[in-house]
Amino acid sequence: MKVKKAVIPAAGLGTRFLPATKAQPKEMLPIVDTPTIQYIVEEAVESGIEDLIIITGRHKRAIEDHFDKNIELEMALERKQKLEMLEQIKDISSLINVHYVRQKEAKGLGHAILCAKTFIGNEPFAVLLGDDIVKAKKPVTKQLIEAFEEKQSTVIGVQKVKDENVSKYGIVEYSKNNGDLYKVDGLVEKPELKDAPSNIAILGRYIITPEIFNILESTPPGKGSEIQLTDALVELMDKEDIYAQVFSGKRYDIGNKLGFLEATIEFALDREDIGGPFREYLYSLLQQELPSLEEIATSKSN
Ligand code: G1P
Numbered sequence: 353m354k355v356k357k358a359v360i361p362a363a364g365l366g367t368r369f370l371p372a373t374k375a376q377p378k379e380m381l382p383i384v385d386t387p388t389i390q391y392i393v394e395e396a397v398e399s400g401i402e403d404l405i406i407i408t409g410r411h412k413r414a415i416e417d418h419f420d421k422n423i424e425l426e427m428a429l430e431r432k433q434k435l436e437m438l439e440q441i442k443d444i445s446s447l448i449n450v451h452y453v454r455q456k457e458a459k460g461l462g463h464a465i466l467c468a469k470t471f472i473g474n475e476p477f478a479v480l481l482g483d484d485i486v487k488a489k490k491p492v493t494k495q496l497i498e499a500f501e502e503k504q505s506t507v508i509g510v511q512k513v514k515d516e517n518v519s520k521y522g523i524v525e526y527s528k529n530n531g532d533l534y535k536v537d538g539l540v541e542k543p544e545l546k547d548a549p550s551n552i553a554i555l556g557r558y559i560i561t562p563e564i565f566n567i568l569e570s571t572p573p574g575k576g577s578e579i580q581l582t583d584a585l586v587e588l589m590d591k592e593d594i595y596a597q598v599f600s601g602k603r604y605d606i607g608n609k610l611g612f613l614e615a616t617i618e619f620a621l622d623r624e625d626i627g628g629p630f631r632e633y634l635y636s637l638l639q640q641e642l643p644s645l646e647e648i649a650t651s652k653s654n
Pocket of ligand 1: 461481483484520521522523541542553554555556580581607
């Protein structure tokens with residue numbers, strides 16, 4: 353079966369980015385000049401996804417507006433002959449068919465995915481989480497779709513993480529692997545390092561078979577008293593094999609401030625329009641204004 357539909361959960365409150373997220377969705381915070389959710393939608397489009405559902409909540413109208421047409425703005429740009437900008441704006445609204453459903457209560461990722469049940473129907477589907485942005489030659493979702501096409505079973509996107517980060521992620525237990533494809537024996541949501549079966553972490557991309565919906569309907573709240581997708585996947589393993597694909601690409605955890613800054617700097621350095629001058633600016637800043645490591649060490653010891 354082909355993977356043509358995708359789910360992007362975007363109902364979270366974004367408390368880690370307050371006050372910026374008091375009156376705007378965290379998914380609309382820009383990396384350089386592009387809202388983070390647009391990078392995710394572009395990955396879905398480049399992976400061959402045809403229909404997309406975004407799970408939203410209250411205060412998320414800006415996301416819908418972003419992927420809609422803005423006739424007034426288009427007319428103004430045309431009048432001012434800002435044609436390049438006009439094309440950019442038009443492109444966003446014609447990227448893909450985007451649908452929306454509201455998650456009325458924040459009951460966890462598993463519950464958010466369950467909200468897409470009717471839209472997805474009886475097909476395998478992709479899940480892309482907005483806190484993980486991956487720069488890759490081949491989009492990660494496409495990498496996972498290829499693994500799915502081979503196995504016709506649920507595939508999770510994973511990478512190795514450092515010990516100190518293990519407790520932030522769903523962690524994979526495995527005993528067999530064929531190159532970058534691991535057969536999953538178990539999954540644990542955000543274990544303590546000492547209880548973790550490995551350092552292989554689920555990093556925000558999944559291809560899942562529709563059986564997950566029946567399971568999610570009766571999945572009890574787990575870690576953090578939320579209905580966890582990871583717990584439902586554990587149950588899915590009774591019905592089918594699950595695989596973990598180590599994807600290639602550099603992943604940014606934009607769900608935390610440091611990761612967000614790293615993505616901002618690296619994406620800006622890559623830009624044709626501002627990359628050069630920005631590099632020069634960073635270079636001069638490092639030369640002149642930042643205290644040296646010795647200075648920091650001395651000021652700490654005083
Ligand atoms: C979710 C998943 C977790 C996964 C992570 C990836 O957690 O529950 O298994 O490793 O996304 O970013 P969250 O970060 O939404 O709490």
